[in-house]
Amino acid sequence: MDWNEVLRDVTTVECVASPVIVANVQYDSRRVQHGDVFVAMRGGSVDGNQFVEKAVAAGAAAIITDSRDAFAALRGKNLGLALVEHGRRALAEASSAIFNHPQSHLALSGVTGTNGKTTTAFLLEAMLRSVGRKCVLIGTIETHVAGEVRESLHTTPESRDILELFADGVRAGATEAVMEMSSHALEQERVWGLPVEVAIFTNLTQDHLDYHRTMEAYFAAKSRLFEGVGTPPPRVAVLNTDDPYGERLAKTIERSQVIRYGVDAKADFAAESIQMLAGETRFRMITPAGVAEIRSPLTGRVNVYNLLAASAGAWSRGLKLDEIVCAAEAGAQVPGRFEVVPSKNGITVVVDYAHTDDALRNLISLARDLQKGNRGHVITLFGCGGDRDRTKRPRMGRAAGEGSDLVVLTSDNPRSEDPAAIIAEALVGVKETGTECIVEEDRAKAIEVAIHAAHPGDIVLIAGKGHEKVQLLKSGPVPFDDMAVAARVLKEME
Known part of the structure; x- marks a missing residue:
């Protein structure tokens, strides 16, 4: 050129x-x-x-x-x-x-928020694909280019890498793109010049304050998606107005069509008559196009929100209500998001990416809901990341202790920090709750401890790393897979 x-x-x-x-x-x-x-x-x-x-x-x-x-x-x-x-x-x-302006050939849906971005993006892409549309998906776990799965190195890459992926997608016939848009990427303008058709806001809870410093600055970064980053505002803004920050956004948006969602009759996409079982969630979804019975293999109240968000996004992209219902029922298991490790001994072991106090609290609450009607215990294993927001460490400890029968506190991705020092800061919060806590710095040994402490009917939650296949240490990354370690331990117990 x-x-x-x-x-x-x-x-x-x-x-x-x-x-x-x-x-x-x-x-x-x-x-x-x-x-x-x-x-x-x-x-x-x-x-x-x-x-x-x-x-x-x-x-x-x-x-x-x-x-x-x-x-x-x-x-x-x-x-x-x-x-x-x-x-x-x-x-x-x-x-x-x-790259010949590939963004002009794709209808882009952007998803932002603290929790739920990955699952919502996966669900929306699956709904779009279910009606024959080829898509580009860019997010935390993996990247999809018209059906081809590629590795993701960042939740939201630099603009050059985004546009190259878009160009590859356009050449392969893609007409849609779905992206997780992190607060870092929005503030740093890595998404500069990308015209967004549908923008989705999931929620806002404390995270990344090591970078943003205050919740107001964090919220301002997220809000940029709805203002347009070097482009006009999105055509449609899909907002979780059960979240106070989502309601704040709704009151400030003037140039986009606002679609509210939530477990609230006032929302445009609302859920009622929610039923949650292990491996299944059902609810009645109220929409501008009518009422539909949703049945999904995804579990938990948090996934009700994710399904509502994706459904509103898909509807905004022209899908009919019956098409959305069929796609929701087909499901889209997201790696490391309430992923159950196969077991033959009656112990339920779940791997989940929950790495904030809010996400951890939601995860444990879901486990408690699944335990209703039996006497099983909830055992929660977690750690906190190094070189990240230190203020959330005792908050995570408190969340784990408040909802669990036993906490196993271990290392997550310590990066350049001393794992023992990170654990000590999180332990303060656990101790405030009085819940029994076992400290084991070695994550593999900690997973063994947590599973061996369980009995048939118990649920063991392995939180924090989810889909990740490495652990980030001061010496560099080392291979580590929570799912694989847990599967080995369960196999040895058979």
């Missing part, structure tokens, strides 16, 4: 036209190949401008930079050159040009 054509899409402060042909766009100098555009931008911890010379040495044909010093140093060289004010916006604009 001609460099001067790329420049037409990039908002520049100053630029140098050049007859060079560019092949691709990169923001990581280690990925630069001959003929690429390298976008050098300042980040939160690293300034990409320090790698400009490395990119040039690797064969970059053009440089886009948000540094006047870097721009001045490159003048006179045989390069396409642009100085921009916003590096991340420029990355999105250049990527859009080079």
Whole structure:
């Protein structure tokens, strides 16, 4: 592609036209190949401008930079050159040009919130696919490109990587895209210039305050999805108005159609007559298109909300009510979300991604609901992540202790922190409840302890890591799979 054509899409402060042909766009100098555009931008911890010379040495044909010093140093060289004010916006604009504006060929649904993003996105994509539409799905667990499953490295990647996935999807016939949009990505403008057709808000509870500092800042970041990030606001805003932050959003939105959902007769998509069993949830769904009986293999009240959100999103994308009902019944098991480990000894072992106090409380509440009518106990294993919001550690401990008969406190992803120090902070909250607690830092041994403490009829909850296949230690990532460890322990007990 001609460099001067790329420049037409990039908002520049100053630029140098050049007859060079560019092949691709990169923001990581280690990925630069001959003929690429390298976008050098300042980040939160690293300034990409320090790698400009490395990119040039690797064969970059053009440089886009948000540094006047870097721009001045490159003048006179045989390069396409642009100085921009916003590096991340420029990355999105250049990527859009080079990948031939794939976002314009896809109807994009974005999902944001603290909990439920992944399940809601999976459900919505499954509903869209059920009527024959090819989709791109980008989220925490995995990425789908018109049916092809790929690894996900981030909940919401950088704009360049999003647009490449969109381009792959368009070539494969995709017409829809569903994305989890994290608060980090919205604030950092990784989704700059992506026109959103349907925006879904699940809820807001304490998380990521290590980054956002306050709940108001966290809420402001989430709200950007409904304002438009370099684009007009979404056509439709689907909001959980049982959540106070969702109700706040509803009162501020003026340019989007607002669809409320919740376990509330005032909602546009409402649930009533909820029945929850192990492996099944039923409820009557009230919608603008009529009333439907929903039967889903997903379990629990939290999945009632996820099903309502996905149903409202699917309806906004033109699905009929009977199509939504059929897709909901077919189900979409999301890896690491209330995933039951097969067992022959009468002990129910569940692996779940719950890693906030609110999510942990919901998980334990669901286990309690399933225990109604028998005398089984709830045993909860959890840990807290390192290099993340420390204030939620005692809150998680308190949530675990308040709802469980036994707590097993262990390590999660300690990253650069001392696992014992993290455990000590969470233990404060458990002790406040008076619930028995066993501390075992080694996560594999802790899973053994939790399962061996159970009897037939008990439920063991293994919370925090869910679908993850590695544990992040100070020395680096090591293979670790909660499902595999639990399955081994149960097999040995047969």
